Amino acid sequence: MAVALHPSWVARVGAYLERADMQALAAFLRAEKAAGKRVHPPGRLMFAALDAVPFDAVRVVILGQDPYHGPGQAHGLSFSVPPGIAIPPSLLNMFKEIERDLGLPMPRHGCLESWAAQGVLLLNAVLSVEEGRAGSHAGKGWEGFTDAIIGALSREREGLVFLLWGSYAQKKGELIDRQRHCVLKAPHPSPLSAHRGFLGCGHFGKANRWLQGLGSTPIDWSLPAA
Numbered sequence: 001m002a003v004a005l006h007p008s009w010v011a012r013v014g015a016y017l018e019r020a021d022m023q024a025l026a027a028f029l030r031a032e033k034a035a036g037k038r039v040h041p042p043g044r045l046m047f048a049a050l051d052a053v054p055f056d057a058v059r060v061v062i063l064g065q066d067p068y069h070g071p072g073q074a075h076g077l078s079f080s081v082p083p084g085i086a087i088p089p090s091l092l093n094m095f096k097e098i099e100r101d102l103g104l105p106m107p108r109h110g111c112l113e114s115w116a117a118q119g120v121l122l123l124n125a126v127l128s129v130e131e132g133r134a135g136s137h138a139g140k141g142w143e144g145f146t147d148a149i150i151g152a153l154s155r156e157r158e159g160l161v162f163l164l165w166g167s168y169a170q171k172k173g174e175l176i177d178r179q180r181h182c183v184l185k186a187p188h189p190s191p192l193s194a195h196r197g198f199l200g201c202g203h204f205g206k207a208n209r210w211l212q213g214l215g216s217t218p219i220d221w222s223l224p225a226a
Contacts, residue, residue: 048076
């Protein structure tokens with residue numbers, strides 16, 4: 001699978017992209033597009049989360065499941081949508097929790113690029129999806145690649161905050177060394193589950209207190225005007 005990837009990530013997971021299962025994934029994606037299926041995000045944005053945050057700049061990891069499957073929504077950062085796209089329900093619940101937890105005003109857009117610029121890795125476990133079919137590219141090979149990303153962060157970095165929301169993300173938690181990192185778990189912010197403990201979890205403030213305890217600058221969870 002030939003992709004342009006930030007050198008810091010190539011050093012950790014570049015070899016993984018040459019594996020047979022990743023080559024099979026690339027062939028699958030080509031076949032889907034050849035069959036006229038719409039795949040999100042566009043190929044140039046599938047690795048946007050890694051391009052936005054070099055390996056040594058990661059401070060917080062927010063792990064999603066797979067990209068949004070509506071037209072124009074996915075742009076390679078988990079939970080984020082480009083400016084001008086309506087805020088999806090899960091992200092709206094995240095904003096509600098930030099408002100409750102930190103007193104920050106509700107954003108008017110859902111583009112989280114400013115979080116990434118501060119070292120928040122917005123990573124989905126699966127990096128592509130067919131339009132209108134949530135979970136359609138699960139089990140096609142992405143999961144092992146994103147496991148390799150999380151494993152490298154766990155082994156080579158210290159003091160990161162991992163926010164794992166929902167059972168899918170929490171399965172990845174088995175890869176994280178809790179002696180070296182802060183792992184915060186809660187139900188998924190989806191409207192189906194947010195009321196079971198995501199709303200009220202306080203994860204955004206807890207993440208900042210952890211970072212400050214290490215002498216690091218807290219994340220500004222507010223969003224600039226689009």
